[in-house]
Amino acid sequence: MRENLDNRATPSGIVIEMENVVVRFSGDSGDGMQLTGIQFSDTAALLGNDLSTFPDYPSEIRAPGGTIAGVSGFQVNFGSKEIFTPGDSYDLLVAMNAAALKVELPKLKKGGIIIVNAAGFDRNNLELAQYPPGVDPLEDGSLDNYTVHKVDVSKLTKEALAGTGLGTKEVERSKNMFVLGLLFWLFDKETDSSIQFFKDKFKKKPEIADANIRMLKTGWDYGENAEIFNTRYTVRPAKLPPGNYRSITGNHATALGLVAAAECSGLLLFLGSYPITPATDILQDLARYKSNGVKTFQAEDEIAGICAAIGASYAGNLAVTTTSGPGMSLKTEAAGLAVMLEIPLVIVNVQRGGPSTGLPTKTEQADLLMAMYCRHGEAPLPVIAAASPSDCFNMAYEACRLAVEHMTPVVLLTDGYIANGAEPWRFPSEDELKAIQYEFLEQRNGPDDKLLPYKRNEKGARPWIIPGTKGLEHRIGGLEKQFETGNVSYEAPNHEIMVRLRAEKIEKIADHIPLAAPDSGNENARLLVLGWGSTYGAIKTAVQELIAQGHSVAHLHLRHLNPFPKNLGELLKGYEQVMIPEMNSGQLLQLIRAKYLIPAIGYSKIQGQPFSTKEMRSKIIELLNP
Amino acid sequence: MEVAITEQDILLSPKDFVSSQEVKWCPGCGDYSILKQVQTVFPDLGVPKENFVFISGIGCSSRFTYYMDTYGMHSIHGRAVAIASGVKAANPKLSVWVISGDGDSLSIGGNHFIHAVRKNFDLNYLLFNNQIYSLTKGQYSPTSEKGKVTKTSPFGSLEEPFNPSELALGANGSFVARTLDRDPKHMQSIIKRAHEFKGTSFVEVYQNCPIFNDATFFAYSDKETKKEEAIYLEHGKPLIFGNNRDKGIKLDGLLPVIVNLSETGITSDELWLHDEQDKTKANLLARFLSNEDGSQHFPRPFGVLYARQRPVYEENMEEQLHEAEARSGRMPLNKILSGSRTWQIF
Numbered sequence: 001m002r003e004n005l006d007n008r009a010t011p012s013g014i015v016i017e018m019e020n021v022v023v024r025f026s027g028d029s030g031d032g033m034q035l036t037g038i039q040f041s042d043t044a045a046l047l048g049n050d051l052s053t054f055p056d057y058p059s060e061i062r063a064p065g066g067t068i069a070g071v072s073g074f075q076v077n078f079g080s081k082e083i084f085t086p087g088d089s090y091d092l093l094v095a096m097n098a099a100a101l102k103v104e105l106p107k108l109k110k111g112g113i114i115i116v117n118a119a120g121f122d123r124n125n126l127e128l129a130q131y132p133p134g135v136d137p138l139e140d141g142s143l144d145n146y147t148v149h150k151v152d153v154s155k156l157t158k159e160a161l162a163g164t165g166l167g168t169k170e171v172e173r174s175k176n177m178f179v180l181g182l183l184f185w186l187f188d189k190e191t192d193s194s195i196q197f198f199k200d201k202f203k204k205k206p207e208i209a210d211a212n213i214r215m216l217k218t219g220w221d222y223g224e225n226a227e228i229f230n231t232r233y234t235v236r237p238a239k240l241p242p243g244n245y246r247s248i249t250g251n252h253a254t255a256l257g258l259v260a261a262a263e264c265s266g267l268l269l270f271l272g273s274y275p276i277t278p279a280t281d282i283l284q285d286l287a288r289y290k291s292n293g294v295k296t297f298q299a300e301d302e303i304a305g306i307c308a309a310i311g312a313s314y315a316g317n318l319a320v321t322t323t324s325g326p327g328m329s330l331k332t333e334a335a336g337l338a339v340m341l342e343i344p345l346v347i348v349n350v351q352r353g354g355p356s357t358g359l360p361t362k363t364e365q366a367d368l369l370m371a372m373y374c375r376h377g378e379a380p381l382p383v384i385a386a387a388s389p390s391d392c393f394n395m396a397y398e399a400c401r402l403a404v405e406h407m408t409p410v411v412l413l414t415d416g417y418i419a420n421g422a423e424p425w426r427f428p429s430e431d432e433l434k435a436i437q438y439e440f441l442e443q444r445n446g447p448d449d450k451l452l453p454y455k456r457n458e459k460g461a462r463p464w465i466i467p468g469t470k471g472l473e474h475r476i477g478g479l480e481k482q483f484e485t486g487n488v489s490y491e492a493p494n495h496e497i498m499v500r501l502r503a504e505k506i507e508k509i510a511d512h513i514p515l516a517a518p519d520s521g522n523e524n525a526r527l528l529v530l531g532w533g534s535t536y537g538a539i540k541t542a543v544q545e546l547i548a549q550g551h552s553v554a555h556l557h558l559r560h561l562n563p564f565p566k567n568l569g570e571l572l573k574g575y576e577q578v579m580i581p582e583m584n585s586g587q588l589l590q591l592i593r594a595k596y597l598i599p600a601i602g603y604s605k606i607q608g609q610p611f612s613t614k615e616m617r618s619k620i621i622e623l624l625n626p
Numbered sequence: 627m628e629v630a631i632t633e634q635d636i637l638l639s640p641k642d643f644v645s646s647q648e649v650k651w652c653p654g655c656g657d658y659s660i661l662k663q664v665q666t667v668f669p670d671l672g673v674p675k676e677n678f679v680f681i682s683g684i685g686c687s688s689r690f691t692y693y694m695d696t697y698g699m700h701s702i703h704g705r706a707v708a709i710a711s712g713v714k715a716a717n718p719k720l721s722v723w724v725i726s727g728d729g730d731s732l733s734i735g736g737n738h739f740i741h742a743v744r745k746n747f748d749l750n751y752l753l754f755n756n757q758i759y760s761l762t763k764g765q766y767s768p769t770s771e772k773g774k775v776t777k778t779s780p781f782g783s784l785e786e787p788f789n790p791s792e793l794a795l796g797a798n799g800s801f802v803a804r805t806l807d808r809d810p811k812h813m814q815s816i817i818k819r820a821h822e823f824k825g826t827s828f829v830e831v832y833q834n835c836p837i838f839n840d841a842t843f844f845a846y847s848d849k850e851t852k853k854e855e856a857i858y859l860e861h862g863k864p865l866i867f868g869n870n871r872d873k874g875i876k877l878d879g880l881l882p883v884i885v886n887l888s889e890t891g892i893t894s895d896e897l898w899l900h901d902e903q904d905k906t907k908a909n910l911l912a913r914f915l916s917n918e919d920g921s922q923h924f925p926r927p928f929g930v931l932y933a934r935q936r937p938v939y940e941e942n943m944e945e946q947l948h949e950a951e952a953r954s955g956r957m958p959l960n961k962i963l964s965g966s967r968t969w970q971i972f
Contacts, residue, residue, distance in 0.1 A: 042967060044968060045770040045969070046969050047969075048969060048971065140940050147803065152644065153921070181839070193967065237971075240971050241971070242971050242972055243970070243971060244968055244969075244970055244971075245968060245969050245970070245971060246964060246965050246967060246968045247964075247967070256962065256963060259959075259962055260959060260962070260963065263959040263962075264959070268716070268770065270712065270715065270716055272712060289955070289957070289962070290946055290947050290949075290950035290951075291947075291951045291955065291956055291957055292951075292956055292957055292962070293947055293951075293956075294944060295715055295716070295947070296900075297711070297715060297943075299711075299741075300708075300737055300738065300741035301710065301737060303705060303708065303738075304705070304708035304711070304737075304738055304741070307701070307702075307705045307708035307709045307711075307712065307738075308708055308712030308715065309709050309712055310701075310709050310712060311681070311699075311708070311709035311710060311711060311712025311713035311714075311716065312713065312715060313711040313712075313716075314699060314712075314713060314716075315679075315712070315713045315716035315720065316716060316717065317716040319712070321718075333702055334702060334705065336754040337701060337702050341699070426971075427963045427964060427965075427968075428963065429960055429963070430958075430959045430960050430963070461776035466717075467676070467677070467679045467697035467713070467717065467720050468676055468677055468697075468717060468719065468720060469676060470676045471676070472675070472676070473675060473676055473678075473695055473696050473697050474697070474698075475645065475647075475680075475691055475694075475697075475698040475699070476694050476698070476699055476700075477691065477692070477698075477699055477700025477701065478684075478700060478701060478702055479700060487646075487647065488647070488692060
């Protein structure tokens with residue numbers, strides 16, 4: 001939190017202006033910290049801050065209350081400057097119980113603020129948080145380096161809602177709104193937007209809406225009147241590029257990208273999917289667009305999800321399947337079929353920590369090589385990746401474009417970090433979106449009035465021929481295809497021709513994607529940090545800071561991973577050093593080294609957590625000053 | 627005088643459904659008969675040729691798709707019906723036919739099978755049951771009888787088989803029928819019934835594999851045995867069989883009992899009348915594979931065991947879309963992109 005000088009005194013104390021602030025909300029899984037964090041962030045965004053959020057929750061829905069396993073956190077970094085990450089450490093920690101304090105304290109900045117719910121620090125809670133008997137962190141002086149505000153949120157909530165007729169459960173559930181109100185006061189933000197949110201959300205349960213709104217106001221008033229907070233903080237709107245903005249998570253942006261591609265192409269959208277963390281949101285989101293003809297099919301399993309999508313694509317829909325790691329494993333055989341059929345299909349893999357069930361709610365980038373190679377036989381397909389929550393929109397749209405225009409399944413990689421994280425998004429208007437070209441074949445396309453289902457165009461793509469088209473009846477399938485006719489063929493030379501043609505089609509996509517260019521820095525820098533996917537924010541923040549300090553470093557971020565942009569090799573060879581940070585043990589590293597024969601250096605983090613800016617900065621400095 | 631011929635006037639013949647591909651099943655395979663019956667019946671179904679789609683899985687049966695001059699996809703093992711569901715959801719106008727075998731449907735594709743009949747898309751499901759894995763050259767399948775000696779069960783298989791019709795009924799199937807390769811006329815009638823029925827029409831076809839499981843079903847078609855071993859179901863008709871049509875099946879409560887009509891003087895009015903819409907009776911019929919205590923030997927039922935219409939998936943799906951559109955109207959893309967909470971930066 002960097003202070004600006006433009007501070008002012010108000011009747012309720014001093015207001016200090018900050019460039020950016022990181023807040024971490026933390027409590028039991030059932031404490032509603034995610035909702036609190038989202039409401040806080042949405043309001044900050046509406047008021048013009050740039051921001052980045054990081055929901056960090058356990059895979060258990062409700063782990064035993066008060067335990068360390070049950071701690072659910074939500075982090076937001078909001079600022080008056082451009083923000084690319086949720087922040088390495090936080091300025092303010094809200095801890096609803098002892099376990100939350102214990103888990104989150106290590107990343108609180110020295111001198112930071114702690115707001116605790118006093119009721120979460122009774123003997124039982126301390127014991128559940130595994131503090132030694134007799135130890136109470138609120139009393140033993142261990143927090144002397146921080147500013148601690150002890151507020152009995154539970155008690156204040158009960159008092160405020162006494163006489164409303166609400167049950168104990170509902171009252172208990174409203175205490176997060178007290179916290180939200182208090183933080184709105186503390187950061188000089190209005191409650192209007194959240195009040196409207198509750199009115200809309202609980203239209204049919206006005207008593208619940210009222211309770212939430214009352215607690216918001218109670219929290220705000222508490223800040224104003226309790227006289228324990230003598231300082232407030234304000235963060236001015238950020239100077240972002242002009243335009244219309246909204247706040248968006250990666251999964252929601254992915255859903256919107258798919259809807260937009262359907263609307264712009266005129267194709268109907270079909271999603272075959274099976275619920276899996278952290279990809280389920282996309283299925284849930286798309287189920288809401290029925291009025292626009294979006295068909296969502298919750299299949300009996302992952303395999304049926306992709307197979308139904310293959311069927312829908314065959315019949316002429318813009319077909320998509322969404323999943324995460326384990327589901328991706330299950331879909332691979334069908335993905336191979338789609339490669340053989342050469343039909344459009346978008347496969348979204350919201351990566352999570354693996355292998356096996358791994359870390360369902362934690363993030364990782366370890367499915368890149370799987371996306372590239374995990375189909376038997378040689379079955380190449382385009383692989384692209386989103387760099388940030390809002391970039392999920394662009395890349396979902398791009399995945400649809402590539403699939404339809406090049407008649408191929410496409411893998412879009414996002415991950416849990418950007419899928420759940422949110423940021424302000426300068427959303428495009430319809431007419432800013434690139435056209436998606438397609439046509440269904442209507443006439444026989446070969447000599448002598450023959451139909452050639454596997455005759456290719458200049459892109460190497462075959463025609464899309466949908467059942468119901470008169471006179472074009474034909475059979476396709478997983479068996480090797482005869483050149484152009486698409487009939488079954490076991491002929492030796494034909495197989496080699498077809499394997500090469502399918503690969504060539506994917507290679508040719510390089511002619512239809514943007515060239516690579518540094519995102520920060522330039523081509524004369526000594527060190528290039530080459531990233532892909534969700535490492536974007538940490539790399540960008542670190543590289544920009546180091547460039548400002550005069551270091552010779554640049555950042556290039558890949559969105560197209562197969563094929564690579566045509567000029568990538570040439571660009572990479574211009575740098576003395578190329579460093580590739582990844583949340584895996586070096587997968588892009590292998591691809592880059594193998595393809596371009598350059599001694600790229602890997603930088604791995606495999607902890608289910610994104611890179612911090614600090615880690616990135618240290619690594620770059622280490623490489624620049626050996 | 628020239629007579630204008632409209633498209634509707636062009637009559638289709640079985641030949642129109644024969645593809646250019648050479649049929650490569652073994653000589654004597656029951657699949658030939660199934661292909662023939664489908665090609666015979668199809669011209670009369672009143673469906674434009676381009677609206678037929680065949681989706682098959684893997685196995686001898688699933689090569690079927692290549693031999694029909696319609697749209698078709700020979701897909702991957704066990705997944706045909708999952709793909710077919712997507713085809714039907716995307717375009718409900720198509721007449722979708724799933725071709726599968728006992729291994730494809732009941733082993734590797736078992737999950738898709740039960741969920742497909744539960745979801746009840748309006749499609750037709752022909753399961754070629756030869757009680758053996760043939761394409762991999764003779765291993766026991768999930769419908770092989772227990773104790774079957776095959777290459778992977780040299781001392782006899784240890785598994786109780788699935789009863790496909792019982793499984794389909796248990797999964798809430800809405801149409802369950804059985805026919806056999808060696809009775810062309812019956813098969814044709816069942817194919818027509820399956821087509822006419824709206825919902826997932828599940829047809830188990832007993833199909834002889836002359837190479838790896840020959841003669842398994844011959845008792846139901848050979849002249850000497852079929853009258854005793856097979857019983858043909860007709861809606862509203864009593865269950866009568868036997869060489870002299872002198873045996874009937876009566877229900878004693880929920881217990882089927884075989885009675886000799888000439889000896890007992892029981893009249894056909896007192897017998898079990900077949901009711902396609904009665905699920906309890908359909909379940910009993912499905913269990914006529916073998917009676918567990920061995921006290922009675924029932925003939926094998928052929929025909930429509932059960933047919934009761936219920937809403938089909940793709941129509942419900944379309945209905946929800948229309949209702950949503952009627953309720954709130956199609957949302958303009960710009961509105962979708964902006965959402966409800968936006969701000970502007972100048």
